[in-house]
Amino acid sequence: MGISFEQLQITQTYVDKLTQLGIGEATPIQAEGIPVLLEGKDAIIQSQTGTGKTLAYLLPALERIDPAVKQLQVLVVVPTRELGMQIMQEIEKLTSGGPIRSQSLIGGAAVARQIEKLRLHPHIVVGTPGRLLELMKVRKLTLHHVKVGIIDEVDQVFELGSMQDVEAVLKGMLRSSQMVFVSATIPPSTEQAAGRWLKNPVIIKINPTQRTAETLEHHYVVCQEREKIDTLRRLVRMIKPKSAIVFINVTDDIAQVVAKLQFVGLSIEALYGEASKQDRAKVMGNFRDGKFQLLLATDVAARGLDIEGVTHVFHLDVATNAEYYLHRVGRTGRMGREGTSISIVTTKELFIIEKFEKQLGITIEPKSLYEGRLVDPAQDRSAAAMRSRREAARPSGAPTRGSSAGSRDAAAPAGAVRVSAATPSEARSPRDAAPAKPAAAGVKPAGGGKAVSKAQRERDRKSKGAPRWLKEKQQNKEE
Structure with a gap:
């Protein structure tokens, strides 16, 4: 007690x-x-x-x-x-x-x-x-x-x-x-x-070695720099937090970041450092009342804030040091409640995550977005990788998606000619499979056709793509 x-x-x-x-x-x-x-x-x-x-x-x-x-x-x-x-x-x-x-x-x-x-x-x-x-x-x-x-x-x-x-x-x-x-x-x-x-x-x-609350979960998601905003959008759409704080580092960009996040459909407002006391109080009041879902803030602006109901903290910019990370994640998981911190980082920023783990004595687990869930990277399978496994698991000669059994011979050796199973008259010969060589100028082609002159080939080249009526007119004129 x-x-x-x-x-x-x-x-x-x-x-x-x-x-x-x-x-x-x-x-x-x-x-x-x-x-x-x-x-x-x-x-x-x-x-x-x-x-x-x-x-x-x-x-x-x-x-x-x-x-x-x-x-x-x-x-x-x-x-x-x-x-x-x-x-x-x-x-x-x-x-x-x-x-x-x-x-x-x-x-x-x-x-x-x-x-x-x-x-x-x-x-x-x-x-x-x-x-x-x-x-x-x-x-x-x-x-x-x-x-x-x-x-x-x-x-x-x-x-x-x-x-x-x-x-x-x-x-x-x-x-x-x-x-x-x-x-x-x-x-x-x-x-x-x-x-x-x-x-x-x-x-x-109190518990100086326990720098963060025990009820907190720490995760990170890796993406390219240009994909950070879309990754945040996907995370919010997937998790659906009732109330969350998004942290960035550079205050000069805060208006631009808000505009981009609102453009992709997120319910977000920002805590501007240059805003008046009344405007800042209004933003905080609306956030506490649940009138918007996400609060965009810098480390200084959100320092010490105690907002009931904040379940998630998203780091759109990775914290500049371990102390800032500590104060950021402290906005959730307060007084024994559960909370989650998710850092959105690039591969070049992974060393910062490792540094935070060592300095704070915590584990920040890697996660991936897969089929509407936040999963361990080992569970993440791209569509291409899954198709490769399905191809490997398919019995020899079985048709693949979008093809028929009669149009492909999967077991044919390299260099063999594939023959259609339709009718013998439609079967292709090795010669048919090779591209036909153009007839030399003045030489009659097989089948008794007229020799194609150089001038004729040039006219054909120029009229390629012309309307049918124009081609017929030109042909009648030559005849």
Whole structure:
């Protein structure tokens, strides 16, 4: 039996909210992380995607808030708008009807509206580094009263070119603030950066050797580069996933890729990086509501997204590294559910699949499309190969498809003349089988025919293909 949230000393109000959401027991990362964070210790939390890391840090952070104090007390820094909005939804579920106020400060939204809302003194803020720093510079946001600072998807936050912005935001907080770094992947470079901001951190890792969920299946399909879109179309038509995410690498091509996929009949929309907050929110809302089947996204755009019902992840472009692959496949198979990842690769990209297997300790199985099924390559038989086997298995002399028994002698030796079984008068001689040599100029052909002159042959050549009436006219004229 698992550990309940009551045992973890979570306030009954939040326990009741969790019960309403269908969450009764803590996951391993929550059971281990919540007590440490409730003690106020700095921490690095690392666990597989879909294991409940968000609640592992949100519940202790909300417990630290004093609603009577009209100051910002908890700050959550995120790399993308989508992740920020997702965390805001979790906060609103837990705090609805209560005194705790929350606000998102995410790039792409109107600054004036955000400044206006800051006058309500939110207790917890979720924001992206650039927008947070922008509001700090105009002195509309102060972090001097922040008790808990959390950076979610910390490796991505540090790698997006906003390291200076993040450091400037962290400098605005007190050194006594509790700091928490969270991600499914924390490379050595991130741990080094964390060492500058965390005080004797507790490192919490659940099954560090198990990098992906055990309920995930990993496959790959090989095709030529020009066939990738059609291969994806065939996979979707065959599998019929209710909800799936398609990943690509190059953001500049996303509009062109969407157009091509929609042209071949796929129900797909894209998560554009340059789109407004409202447009991106609309796309995500429609995808969650099942209004289209496939969401096309880049690694950054889909980082940390938790979308219920996603059963498949398709890699139209193979991931650029193992960490990105890990986060991609984490969009499915969450919280113990089953999920499938299918990479569409060329033969030149197979070494990347092998590298992922070694680095992540997983098996990515090869698959082939055959007769409307996804099968092992050993089961895949092309039509030509199957015909060859049928030919070999056919009894000697048996007719093949599209021919009659009397028109072919399969057992005849090489060079022999094949004779029709129709009538003796129709039988062909060896001479008949050979092409007739043209008669020399001025020599009478066998049978008493007239000798064909060179001029006649030239006229015949020129009139070849002419209408019958023209040929008859020419013949009458010569006679």
